[in-house]
Amino acid sequence: xxxxxxxxxxxxxxxxxxxxxxxxxxxxxxxxxxxxxxxxxxxxxxxxxxxxxxxxxxxxxxxxxxxxxxxxxxxxxxxxxxxxxxxxxxxxxxxxxxxxxxxxxxxxxxxxxxxxxxxxxxxxxxxxxxxxxxxxxxxxxxxxxxxxxxxxxxxxxxxxxxxxxxxxxxxxxxxxxxxxxxxxxxxxxxxxxxxxxxxxxxxxxxxxxxxxxxxxxxxxxxxxxxxxxxxxxxxxxxxxxxxxxxxxxxxxxxxxxxxxxxxxxxxxxxxxxxxxxxxxxxxxxxxxxxxxxxxxxxxxxxxxxxxx
Numbered sequence: 001x002x003x004x005x006x007x008x009x010x011x012x013x014x015x016x017x018x019x020x021x022x023x024x025x026x027x028x029x030x031x032x033x034x035x036x037x038x039x040x041x042x043x044x045x046x047x048x049x050x051x052x053x054x055x056x057x058x059x060x061x062x063x064x065x066x067x068x069x070x071x072x073x074x075x076x077x078x079x080x081x082x083x084x085x086x087x088x089x090x091x092x093x094x095x096x097x098x099x100x101x102x103x104x105x106x107x108x109x110x111x112x113x114x115x116x117x118x119x120x121x122x123x124x125x126x127x128x129x130x131x132x133x134x135x136x137x138x139x140x141x142x143x144x145x146x147x148x149x150x151x152x153x154x155x156x157x158x159x160x161x162x163x164x165x166x167x168x169x170x171x172x173x174x175x176x177x178x179x180x181x182x183x184x185x186x187x188x189x190x191x192x193x194x195x196x197x198x199x200x201x202x203x204x205x206x207x208x209x210x211x212x213x214x215x216x217x218x219x220x221x222x223x224x225x226x227x228x229x230x231x232x233x234x235x236x237x238x239x240x241x242x243x244x245x246x247x248x249x250x251x252x253x254x255x256x257x258x259x260x261x262x263x264x265x266x267x268x269x270x271x272x273x274x275x276x277x278x279x280x281x282x283x284x285x286x287x288x289x290x291x292x293x294x295x296x297x298x299x300x301x302x303x304x305x306x307x308x
Contacts, residue, residue: 048253049250052250053250055189057296057298059189063110064092067092067093068107081093084209085113088195088196089112090112098141106143108141109140111140112198114196115136118273122185137188137189139189140186140187193248194293199245200243200244201241201243208241243301245300246297247295248296249295250294264285
């Protein structure tokens with residue numbers, strides 16, 4: 001009887017083979033985990049993109065549905081202007097519940113814009129330093145406050161022949177009696193906005209910036225509506241649109257960051273202002289953006305609102 005059995009150990013070849021098999025299995029597992037993570041991140045990013053788009057569209061729709069408009073010179077009625085400042089900037093008066101708790105009324109000036117690296121948080125303040133972050137949809141709302149210094153003149157200061165521009169902008173009556181354009185600053189709503197476009201239509205479904213169909217926007221008085229004007233313009237009040245089209249183009253967070261890196265820091269400031277106009281056609285960054293961006297569109301019916 002053998003009381004000292006010989007132990008059989010693994011050979012060097014067996015150990016090497018085992019380590020090789022283990023390495024292969026770990027490599028496969030890591031690849032599966034990485035692929036699963038990429039799918040999850042992509043799905044999560046797209047989900048957040050659709051959530052952001054729905055939230056933004058619902059808010060814009062709610063504000064525009066409550067729009068108020070009046071360009072009367074009748075004393076005491078005031079001005080409820082509509083101001084299509086640019087493709088991605090729109091200002092109007094709305095009876096909306098979305099505002100500050102300190103407001104004394106639901107009648108508010110509402111402004112929408114897209115952060116392009118130059119949009120100021122306080123858009124009317126020439127000395128303002130703070131900027132809305134690039135690619136953010138921004139909203140501002142201003143209503144009367146309890147303080148006399150913050151009283152908005154929705155009815156106090158009507159349009160007059162000596163100052164017709166009050167038909168376009170809202171003027172705040174300061175405690176000193178001086179009138180000033182001013183209001184609450186922009187608040188950032190959703191990020192990664194590639195482009196934002198508002199299109200205003202008359203009741204015949206014609207683009208109001210090219211009402212006469214000549215292909216040139218806002219050049220013929222009485223037919224086209226010129227929404228882009230300086231503070232010195234003395235044209236008649238901008239008509240309130242019958243409907244407003246909203247086109248909102250977004251990227252998910254990961255795609256936005258990759259697009260920014262592909263554009264490069266040297267070109268980013270110029271490209272982000274207006275990607276479709278300033279990004280080179282056929283470039284790697286533009287091809288990537290166009291493959292991954294999503295455009296959400298909505299047509300908001302306003303109807304005839306000349307009633308205030």
